[in-house]
Amino acid sequence: EVQLVESGGGLIQPGGSLRLSCAASGITVTTSYMNWVRQAPGKGLEWVSVIYGGGTTKYADSVKGRFTTSRDTSKNTLHLQMNSLRDDDTAVYYCVGTVAATAADYWGQGTLVTVSS
Amino acid sequence: DIQMTQSPSPLSASVGDRVTITCRASQGIRNDLGWYQQKPGKAPKRLIYAASSLQSGVPSRFSGSGSGTEFTLTISCLQPEDFATYYCLQYNSDPWTFGQGTKVEVK
Numbered sequence: 001e002v003q004l005v006e007s008g009g010g011l012i013q014p015g016g017s018l019r020l021s022c023a024a025s026g027i028t029v030t031t032s033y034m035n036w037v038r039q040a041p042g043k044g045l046e047w048v049s050v051i052y053g054g055g056t057t058k059y060a061d062s063v064k065g066r067f068t069t070s071r072d073t074s075k076n077t078l079h080l081q082m083n084s085l086r087d088d089d090t091a092v093y094y095c096v097g098t099v100a101a102t103a104a105d106y107w108g109q110g111t112l113v114t115v116s117s
Numbered sequence: 118d119i120q121m122t123q124s125p126s127p128l129s130a131s132v133g134d135r136v137t138i139t140c141r142a143s144q145g146i147r148n149d150l151g152w153y154q155q156k157p158g159k160a161p162k163r164l165i166y167a168a169s170s171l172q173s174g175v176p177s178r179f180s181g182s183g184s185g186t187e188f189t190l191t192i193s194c195l196q197p198e199d200f201a202t203y204y205c206l207q208y209n210s211d212p213w214t215f216g217q218g219t220k221v222e223v224k
Contacts, residue, residue: 044218045204058211107160
């Protein structure tokens, strides 16, 4: 069974930093492409970033230069380092894994990040 | 950036209806499009990938079509569990972009 479990969310002041983690089991973060998707309260889905199997990363314009996606292959874990947080970064952050070979698509349960003073 | 525009929003329908949601891309994206269903308080679930391929385990009443700039998601016979919000996502070019969502609500 595939599981993606996010952690690291919480309340943070504007300008602060937070690191989200996504522990994967049943899929390997290096042979899948892994995304972060967020959803502000009452709003639609917003794609945040992708890291491809080869390690290339891409970001939404709204987070470029502030957020960094990385992975720890020894722990089969994905990370999202979020710096210079703003009020409009408040959202539930989902980790999403897609296995290219099978087109299977898996989502975590999400972790809430609240940016507020 | 590629803009994805969904219509209609919202969509009022009844159980048993045939429902069609459209997603238009601001430029051609080949067939690099997925459709997602989200229910309140839950993570989204992908229904369709590559514009028309049904995700494993998804009921066959869901279907997708289109290529280039215009895409549709069709539910052939709406079931009670299908009342939800639907999103398209283009992954043809960075940054990937979602449509704004279409809420399918009870008529």
